[in-house]
Amino acid sequence: MYYNSGRIVLISFLVALFTSIIVCGAFFFVLPRLQEDTVVPDLLGSSPEQARAIVEARGLLLIVGGEEKSDQYAANLICRQTPLPGSIVSNKSSVTIFISQGSQYVVVPDLSGIGLSEATVKLSGLGLAIGEVRSEEHATIEADKIIKTIPEVGSEIKRDERITIILSRGVETSEVPRCVGKSLSTAKRLIVDSGFAVGNVTWEVSTEFNVGIIMRQSPRAGTMARRGSNVDLVVATVLE
Template sequence: MNWRALPRRAFPYLIAAAGGFLLSYAAVFLFAFPAQVLPDDGILPNVVGKTFEDASAILTKAGFPAQQGESRYTKSTPSNIVLQEDPPAGSRQKRGTNVVLALSAGQKTAEVPVTTNMSQQQARIAIENTGLTMGNVSEQLADQPRGLVIATNPPAGTKIELPGSVDVVLSKGPATVQMPDLFGRSAGEARSMIEQLGLRIAGMSRDTSSLQPENSVIRQIPAAGQTISAGGPVSLTVSHFPPPPSIKIDTGISAPPPSSPPLPPSRFPLPASR
């Protein structure tokens, strides 16, 4: 083996290895410290349409720190996507300039509130306070008192896009109702209780022979304690005092006759007395 010729043969390999090492070092340095090897200014890359994380990485590599700006609700762009950059893309800026990125907040949503056991008006206020509107209102038989909310569609806690509406289901009351005792209650109070139970007034008659207070219930059909189907009829009888008869009192004193009108003056003068 010719030992003297060995260094000459290895020399090209040493040159190639050294060149490769220098290129690798330069590439790593350029990637890790781009702002120190690039010129002082540069063209801002376009990052609109990218996620904030991807946009931040692209800008940082180009020597421009990224800063999160305002969030805007938009129906057409998913959340966390860059909508706008400031300064604008394509402009020449000094490296190190902060680039503010406006992001999409996605479609604005609202959470359906809890309205169970609220009245229809209370539920409407609670729903509208979230930015939603009340949709269809329906009724179904339930154990809850008539007129109270028993369910919503979508259910409470669901997030829905704005604008949106919430359908409400109200209770019609139970399938069967036990008749309450209405005796002695005013007609208005009895009517309110009957309607609250999901029943209806079939008729209301008056009894002038009762000694109960005026306009108070003295009879009911069905009787108190009986079971009646929801929506069933209820008849009531209430007390009523007829107006007292007018009494003409004879005092025995007759009215004086009308006075006679004065006589007109005579056209013939009376003879003078002697």
């Protein structure tokens, strides 16, 4: 009986000793290890300054890996990090962040009515550039001002794309030729050769001009008119 009791006491003592060893081992070996590890914080959407304060408070180091375009995060905010948020890393590990340059897509601005130099500055601020420049006549937009763009205003395009500019030449004018006193065929040739079109041709009785001779014209000879516009003629005839 005393033998069994002593045996029970011995076993209890050994169990307690073994448990103590395990607990002490955990305390001396596992706990320090846990204290050396930390969870990587979520830095996405934060400014670099905010991120540095958060990271250093956890005993980590912050590294700026560079900049990249992001449709999700505004310019100058953190758009990517490594390791990922929630990762377990050792103390004094580094966290690399990448700063957003803003969306890779921009909206084409309205450049109508402004010159090339102003348009260049405006596009540059959006990460765009002028590509091909074409010109065409325009009745209301003065020469050397922008009529429109390709793609058109309001279109969503990627940064770094080039915009085609349609520039106004204004209204091209020429001097209206003198047709009065000329035959109808000669007058028509003069009009076309001068860059105009033959407009209305009417006949009126005249005692001053011979039949088939131009007696009046509109616009008058010597005036400046838009190229391609009409020149109307009045041709002399006789009363039948």
